[in-house]
Amino acid sequence: MRSGAKVALIGGVFMLVAGGVGYGAYNVVGGGGEDGGPEATGTSSEVRTGPPSDAETARTSKEFLKAWAAGDATAASLLTNNEAGAAPLLTGYAEDAHVTRAVITPGPAVGAKVPYTVKATVSYQGRTKTLSYASELTVVRGLTSGKALVDWEPTVIHPQLTEGATLRTGWSSAPEIEAVDRNDKVLDKETYPSLAPVLATLREKYGAKSGGTAGVETWIEPADESAPKTTLLTLAKGRPGKLRTTIEAGAQAAAERAVKQYSQASVVAVKPSTGAISAVANNPVTDFNAAMQGKQAPGSTLKIVTAAMLIEKGFVSATRPVECPKEVLYEGNTFHNLDYFSLPDTDTFTTSFARSCNTAFIKKIDEVHDDSALGKEAREVFGIGLDWKTGIFSTDGSVPEAVGGEAAAQYIGQGTVQMNALNIASITATARTGTFHQPVIVPQSLDGRQLAVASRSLPPHVTQQLNTMMRATATWGSGKAAMASVGGDKGAKTGSAEVDGQGVSNSWFTGFSNDLAAAAVVQSGGHGGDAAGPVVAAVLRAGS
Structure with a gap:
């Protein structure tokens, strides 16, 4: 991944549409848009202090979301308080996650927080599907510049992203599994929510041994290589393999x-x-x-x-x-x-x-x-x-x-x-x-x-006494x-x-x-x- 690279979206369209922040709709591929004012361009010599004003929050969030929507990782990362951390994820949104079209819709600001929804079109090897989600950003005062900046967190890109994790699309590394209990009853995370992390790990470790075939997915790849991946979107289903567990439904x-x-x-x-x-x-x-x-x-x-x-x-x-x-x-x-x-x-x-x-x-x-x-x-x-x-x-x-x-x-x-x-x-x-x-x-x-x-x-005499004492307790x-x-x-x-x-x-x-x-x-x-x-x-x- 190339930190700070500007993404060229051939045939793609990223859009920022009107929301509660108070600005119009843009089709911003190829540049253009409103001037952000002296502070946005860095021409002001004044170093401000204190929390950002409502106007600063609106202006900074608009410019950041517009740059992100345009696929301009360099411009967007410069509007955060952590350019080095933001640029790879912003670049990877198109390069690694294969998002070819995105519509970002801001909602009304709540103090320094600006919520927004994202409707992203993911395309990979002829397969296309929509990934929709909601997240938010917070505008803060830069410690040295005094500028209003987006407080960078991976969750700005996606609410489930953690530090060091990346968003990717491709052929899954492990086939899906159909996990069953000891009596062949299917175990799924919807019926048994606590098993969600268990099933994710079992898929990573044993999917290839279960006899299934891989599909095309968008997933969160964690920083810890031993941790399971989180699947966000399935563009093409593989054939799940059956995996028997010791769980009793x-x-x-x-x-x-x-x-x-x-x-x-x-x-x-x-x-x-x-x-x-x-x-x-x-x-x-x-x-x-x-x-x-x-x-x-x-x-x-x-x-x-x-x-x-x-x-x-x-x-x-x-x-x-x-x-x-x-x-x-x-x-x-x-x-x-x-x-x-x-x-x-x-x-x-x-x-x-x-x-x-x-x-x-x-x-x-x-x-x-x-x-x-x-x-x-x-x-x-x-x-x-x-x-x-x-x-x-x-x-x-x-x-x-x-x-x-x-x-x-x-x-x-x-x-x-x-x-x-x-x-x-x-x-x-x-x-x-x-x-x-x-x-x-x-x-x-x-x-x-x-x-x-x-x-x-x-x-044996110790086992017998332990059982006796535990029976008494019960x-x-x-x-x-x-x-x-x-x-x-x-x-x-x-x-x-x-x-x-x-x-x-x-x-x-x-x-x-x-x-x-x-x-x-x-x-x-x-x-x-x-x-x-x-x-x-x-x-x-x-x-x-």
């Missing part, structure tokens, strides 16, 4: 409905016996799949791993009493239970787990005598940090080495522990069977990729209300994670029913059973 539909109850929520469901991902949903839906790519403290849901470690080392058992004071001091750090509750010294570890007693776990750290023990347990048994290859982009959690109070915080899922809903669902699935099965969303047989394998399974502990509607052999663990600068903690919940495990997080949702719990329960009811 009923569970996916329930997950989609459940997360919509909250402004920020994620949920994932996994089959303990195989690691197959049954559902993944987020609200809001963005290119970033928070349920599988997020990184944040999971709160007390991580006590599943801590409990497994403590039982394996013989420091606790499900039936032995443990201390649960209202607070405990460890290396200068004070830890307390929710609302400072305490339990009688005669109560068992199962009660502390089911009631989510933080201090019962913290008090055991001195007996372990190994600040890295929790991280080892997470990696060796639960597969955390083993480079999962799920079939799409995902992060596989981390429990970094820590000492002192930071290590103690990790015991209750705080501090430097980083997890997402996928990781916690997998931890629950591992606790259910005692053996880690790396989560997958497409079968390993599709591409022969190497799946992560944990170095060991849990001893039937009479902190997860009782959320899990009341879930049938089958069920278990749960609640969690809430405090975040610096956030008034309400994040709500975490994980549970299982028969051969399905699920985990959810609701940002600023408070107690785990109150917000994330019903999300998990809805998925378990539908999928187990």
